[in-house]
Amino acid sequence: MRFADRKVLVLGGNSGIGLACAHAFAREGGAVRITGRNPATLARATRDLPGSRGDSVDISDMNATKNYFSVLEREWDNLDVLVVNAGMGGFSTVDDLAVDYWDEVHAINLRGCVFAMQQAARLMGEGGAIVVTGSIGGHAFVPGNLAYGSAKAGLAFSMRQFAGELVERGIRVNMVSPGPIETPLLYRNPGMSEDEVAAMRKQMVAAVPMKRMGRPEEVAAAVLFLASGEASFITAANLFVDGGAVEIG
Numbered sequence: 001m002r003f004a005d006r007k008v009l010v011l012g013g014n015s016g017i018g019l020a021c022a023h024a025f026a027r028e029g030g031a032v033r034i035t036g037r038n039p040a041t042l043a044r045a046t047r048d049l050p051g052s053r054g055d056s057v058d059i060s061d062m063n064a065t066k067n068y069f070s071v072l073e074r075e076w077d078n079l080d081v082l083v084v085n086a087g088m089g090g091f092s093t094v095d096d097l098a099v100d101y102w103d104e105v106h107a108i109n110l111r112g113c114v115f116a117m118q119q120a121a122r123l124m125g126e127g128g129a130i131v132v133t134g135s136i137g138g139h140a141f142v143p144g145n146l147a148y149g150s151a152k153a154g155l156a157f158s159m160r161q162f163a164g165e166l167v168e169r170g171i172r173v174n175m176v177s178p179g180p181i182e183t184p185l186l187y188r189n190p191g192m193s194e195d196e197v198a199a200m201r202k203q204m205v206a207a208v209p210m211k212r213m214g215r216p217e218e219v220a221a222a223v224l225f226l227a228s229g230e231a232s233f234i235t236a237a238n239l240f241v242d243g244g245a246v247e248i249g
């Protein structure tokens, strides 16, 4: 029960890794709120998580984010744990890269996450913990990954910047960077056929020394560790949860 009486917010908590985090925090006593965009999966997630609450907030919409945190402040007063997990994927070669795709990825995965962190940090104090979901794609070469990788690399930089500026207030900020994880993200690549997704999945597994995809629960375990008192001397760390892909792949 590492999170008993802790107020936990998971941004992007209605699917995949974020949903696994929400369940894990709730199992360990946390009061959990989640956000996402899809009202149906938000409703399903909160139904399965007694006492939780889900709100539809598009993280790329700066006004919606600001309004959400005003409401949160009125209702919760303060926040103990923030998981910045909302994100979109997709691939595009250097040659095919389109401005609209670049802008959308950066508006969600970088700008949206950074300004949500800014808002949330104002509600946090001594003992607070922020965990950001990065990606091995923000660290190492992955084909077709220029836009996504650049947004995640920016997010890794931002994580360190927040960690440095919040350390005096007793707030720790860390990142988990997953390798390929079995979540709905894989199937959200517009324009990719089922066969193309299957081929991409095979390629991803081949690049992982452990020769398998990771499970959302395996990422959630790392998120909970970094958010917990067990990581009390850890800030600005970037923990790869990738079956060895970055270091020995």
Ligand SMILES: NC(=O)c1ccc[n+]([C@@H]2O[C@H](COP(=O)([O-])OP(=O)(O)OC[C@H]3O[C@@H](n4cnc5c(N)ncnc54)[C@H](OP(=O)(O)O)[C@@H]3O)[C@@H](O)[C@H]2O)c1
Pocket: 011, 012, 013, 014, 015, 016, 017, 018, 035, 036, 037, 038, 039, 041, 057, 058, 059, 060, 085, 086, 087, 088, 089, 108, 133, 134, 135, 136, 177, 178, 179, 180, 181, 182, 183, 184, 185, 186, 188
């Ligand atoms: N799966 C992987 O292999 C992998 C690897 C490395 C890093 N990651 C990162 O892990 C995080 C979670 O991804 P996942 O694999 O669990 O995928 P997922 O199942 O597609 O989950 C993505 C989450 O982000 C939310 N989200 C997306 N765009 C949003 C927006 N504009 N506003 C608010 N919420 C938004 C989604 O909510 P809605 O469904 O309601 O839009 C959902 O909750 C992402 O940051 C992703 O980049 C994943």
